[in-house]
Amino acid sequence: MSAVDQPAPNGARAAAIKPIIGFRNISKRWGSMHAVDNVSLDIEPGEFFALLGPSGCGKTTLLRMLAGLEVPTEGHVLIDGQDMSDIPPNKRAVNMVFQSYAVFPHMTVADNVAYGLKIDRVPQSERDNRVQEALDLVQLGHLASRMPDQLSGGQRQRVALARALIKKPKVLLLDEPLSALDAKLREAMRFELSQLQQKVGITFIMVTHDQDEALAIASRIAVMNKGSIAQLGTPSDLYEFPASRFVADFIGSVNMFEGTLISDKPEEATVACPDLSPYVVHVPHSVAGQEESTVWVAIRPEKMSLHKDAETPPAVSKCPAAHNVAKGEIKEISYLGDISIFHVMLANGRLLRISRPNRSRWDQDDFTWGETVWVSWDGSSPVVLQS
Amino acid sequence: MAKQRAPLEYNRRWQMRLWLFLVFFFLYAPLMALIAFSFNNSKRNIVWQGFTLDYYRKLFNNDSLMIAFANSLTIAFLATLISLVIGTLAAVLLWRYRFPGKTAVEGAFTLPLVVPEICMGVSMLLFFTRVLPWPNDLTWPFNLGSIVIAHVSFCFPFVALVVRARLASFNKEQEEAARDLGANDWQAFRDVLIPHIRPALIAGGLLAFTLSLDDFVITFFTAGPDTITFPVKVYSMLRFSVTPEVNAASTMLILITVVLMIIMMVMQNRAQKKAKE
Numbered sequence: 001m002s003a004v005d006q007p008a009p010n011g012a013r014a015a016a017i018k019p020i021i022g023f024r025n026i027s028k029r030w031g032s033m034h035a036v037d038n039v040s041l042d043i044e045p046g047e048f049f050a051l052l053g054p055s056g057c058g059k060t061t062l063l064r065m066l067a068g069l070e071v072p073t074e075g076h077v078l079i080d081g082q083d084m085s086d087i088p089p090n091k092r093a094v095n096m097v098f099q100s101y102a103v104f105p106h107m108t109v110a111d112n113v114a115y116g117l118k119i120d121r122v123p124q125s126e127r128d129n130r131v132q133e134a135l136d137l138v139q140l141g142h143l144a145s146r147m148p149d150q151l152s153g154g155q156r157q158r159v160a161l162a163r164a165l166i167k168k169p170k171v172l173l174l175d176e177p178l179s180a181l182d183a184k185l186r187e188a189m190r191f192e193l194s195q196l197q198q199k200v201g202i203t204f205i206m207v208t209h210d211q212d213e214a215l216a217i218a219s220r221i222a223v224m225n226k227g228s229i230a231q232l233g234t235p236s237d238l239y240e241f242p243a244s245r246f247v248a249d250f251i252g253s254v255n256m257f258e259g260t261l262i263s264d265k266p267e268e269a270t271v272a273c274p275d276l277s278p279y280v281v282h283v284p285h286s287v288a289g290q291e292e293s294t295v296w297v298a299i300r301p302e303k304m305s306l307h308k309d310a311e312t313p314p315a316v317s318k319c320p321a322a323h324n325v326a327k328g329e330i331k332e333i334s335y336l337g338d339i340s341i342f343h344v345m346l347a348n349g350r351l352l353r354i355s356r357p358n359r360s361r362w363d364q365d366d367f368t369w370g371e372t373v374w375v376s377w378d379g380s381s382p383v384v385l386q387s
Numbered sequence: 388m389a390k391q392r393a394p395l396e397y398n399r400r401w402q403m404r405l406w407l408f409l410v411f412f413f414l415y416a417p418l419m420a421l422i423a424f425s426f427n428n429s430k431r432n433i434v435w436q437g438f439t440l441d442y443y444r445k446l447f448n449n450d451s452l453m454i455a456f457a458n459s460l461t462i463a464f465l466a467t468l469i470s471l472v473i474g475t476l477a478a479v480l481l482w483r484y485r486f487p488g489k490t491a492v493e494g495a496f497t498l499p500l501v502v503p504e505i506c507m508g509v510s511m512l513l514f515f516t517r518v519l520p521w522p523n524d525l526t527w528p529f530n531l532g533s534i535v536i537a538h539v540s541f542c543f544p545f546v547a548l549v550v551r552a553r554l555a556s557f558n559k560e561q562e563e564a565a566r567d568l569g570a571n572d573w574q575a576f577r578d579v580l581i582p583h584i585r586p587a588l589i590a591g592g593l594l595a596f597t598l599s600l601d602d603f604v605i606t607f608f609t610a611g612p613d614t615i616t617f618p619v620k621v622y623s624m625l626r627f628s629v630t631p632e633v634n635a636a637s638t639m640l641i642l643i644t645v646v647l648m649i650i651m652m653v654m655q656n657r658a659q660k661k662a663k664e
Contacts, residue, residue: 069563089566102564106582115578116568160564167568 020045020170020203021066022078028061028227029073035061037227038075043171043220048197048204050218052211054250058227059207063173066205067096080170090119095164096173099180101156103148109135109159110144116167134162137199154185165200172197174206178213190216211251215239223247239300244387248298255304255352257281257297261289261384271297271384275350276326287384296385301355303381306342306367307374324382326375328352330367340364344375418641425634442631452636455620461528462606462616463599466538470595471588473539474546479580481547482554497548499541508608511537515609523611530614537609538599545598546591553587586655593651597644 019042028036036058043049051059064070066077068089077084079093095116104112110131117127135141138158148156157177164172177193178186194217197204208214214221215235223230223238223246230250231243242248245256259273264286271281281297289295331351332343337358344352352375358364367373425443429436446452477496481489499507511533515521521533557580565575581588603618610619617640624633 067563067567069566088571089563090569090571094567096564096567098560098564100558100560102558102560104561104564104579104582115565115570119569119574163564163568 017044018081019043019078020080021205022076022081023062023066024076024078026062026065026072026075026077028058028065028070034058034227036065036072039227039229040075041222041229041232043203043205045203046201048194048217048219049206050214050221051205051207051224052214052218052221052250053209053224053230055209057224059209059224060175062224063096063175063205063207066171067094067173068092069096093170094173095167095169096175097157097160097164097177099175099177101153101160101180103151103156103159103163105148107148108144109140109146109148109151112148112159113162113166115163120167130166134166137165137196138162153180154189157181157189161196169202171203171205172200174204176207176209178208179210186213193217215251223250225250240383242298242383242385245296245298245385248383248385253301253353254298255301257299259295259297261287261291261293261295264289264291269384271295273297275346275348279325281382282324282379283382283384284379287386289384289386293386297382298385299377299382301341301353302339302357304352304354304375304377306344306354306356307376308367309372309374324377324379326352328373328375330369330371330373333364333367333369335364342367344373421634422638422641425631425638427631427634430630442635445632446635446639449632451615452617452620452624455615455617456639458531458614459600459617462531462534462538463596465528465531465535466542466599467592467595469535469539470542470546471592474543474591474595475550475584475588477543477547478550478554479576482551496544498544500544500548504541504604507537507541508605511540511605512608523613530611533611534606534609534614534616537605538602541602541605542595542598545594546588549591549594550584550587553584557583589654590651593647597647600647601640601644 021041021043023039023041026036026039027034039058039062051062053059061070065072066079066084068084068087068091072085084092104115107115113134114127114131117130122130131144132141135144138161140155140158140162143151143155148159151159157180174193178189181189190213193204193206206214206218215238218235220232220234221238222232225246231238231247233241238247238251242251248254249256257271257273257275259271259276259281262270262272262280264270266286267284269283269285269287269289271283273281287295326344326346328344328346330342331345334341334343335358339355339357340363342354342356344354346352354375356363424435426438426440427435428439428441481493481496486492515533515537523530525532561579561583562575565579566572570578601618602616603622606616607619607622610616615623617636621633621636621640624630624636
């Protein structure tokens, strides 16, 4: 159990710090449809938290219940320890950046940003100062008098950010903040969002279906599936130690083999996967499973290596756990510049996905289509999953 | 021999031109004749006798006609105002909520659009004489109440229709954003929804105004002796003879309607340019 279930450092922290957001057994049903199913979750102050999952997993519903735009069927939402059950959205200390940005088209940029303060009857002079401050924060100071239709998508998003942040919320909610931007801008905004979060120092909660985005920005991620949290952890927890096939598959790409747990000893476990026979998979630790039970071996593409064909499997020095090998034929090579992805077909027709960095300018010439190769991986690379 | 024509060049064929001419002729020639003969210096109004503005002068000195005109404007103004409120509320209600019997309610709202006007007129007459007799001796403008109510009943569905169409393009996240920023339901409605449907309010309002101003049939059944409207008055003048005065009065009505339509289109264009995202 050692490597897979190492307690995440957050587990210890959560107990010490009072959470800013608490979901307590939250469920949301529409008729017989369970959008959110008994979710409990604590979010700490200062986190950049991501709710990650495929569409329809309930992540947006969870966020909207936090904002008060949906009412939970069961359970409670706590903001800063206070039960929000009877508090309407306009009385909650959270603000949201909507997926469409929802910038008011009939107001100037400055009026948009000032709206929340106007509603709160903040005096004009203070309002003007704070609007200027908020616009400067998102680098839109020079566009204050523009109308939204004169702005680009990225600029409109900044207006939405400034408009939400000006209210000094305890938590900022972001619904798919980057999905409407083009690829280059998205990269830049990822960086800017985390910069912004550090600058204003409040908790950000982001909903996204894009695992790259969540990994790149968030300090902690809840992966959701079918209305429940599949796994909670830091980006590297989720990538390196996925708890289930769903998480392993949803985050990053993975080679997954179904097999039978042959032996499970503290120092070594062995799994027989029909796809990889005649070889068995060795991992240098126990996996805490029932012997003879069905398990799944997941190996990331970058943790597998390719070797030129030879009579015998690659030497032990190249491959510490000698038997973690497979033999196949290169069917497809995707050259992506920084890395190349090889699709290797095993004897039984199963395709493996192996990525290899192109560290020298000639690396891509090492292997070619149709070549027979050995594939090997370190014994510590695979994750053995029981669900 | 046959030359290739661009898709929009078919109006160069003589058949097409003839057809266009006939359409325009039968559409506009009667109106032109009406307007032209309003300047005819002849009581009989059959043969052109020379230009005069006499009948316009007469028109403006005709007190009962002027009162009818004032009545018409007042009724149109009140009916428009009430129709805007009721129509907008109806549209928002149907757009926002789902409730049992919604389809029936929707149908009921469009009923005044499809029921023949004459039936509406007769039903209004019966209603205001038998069910809810409208007192005759009220002071202005309350004496116009029954006509205003009758007009609202067929004007507000038009407002509701136009507003509903506009609401379809509303991004509900904007209203949620307003709520999220601290606005209560009314503030969100006022600050976000109303600005979005403003073009529809202008269009619906002017539609209601012109419908009310022009209406003859329903008004004919609901108007009392002291609450004659302009179209009803023109009709009563017709019963004696088609004098150029009737022409002049009709010309005025056309003029007002056209001017209002132009205002509507200009405002709509401006709003569209502004609302373009």
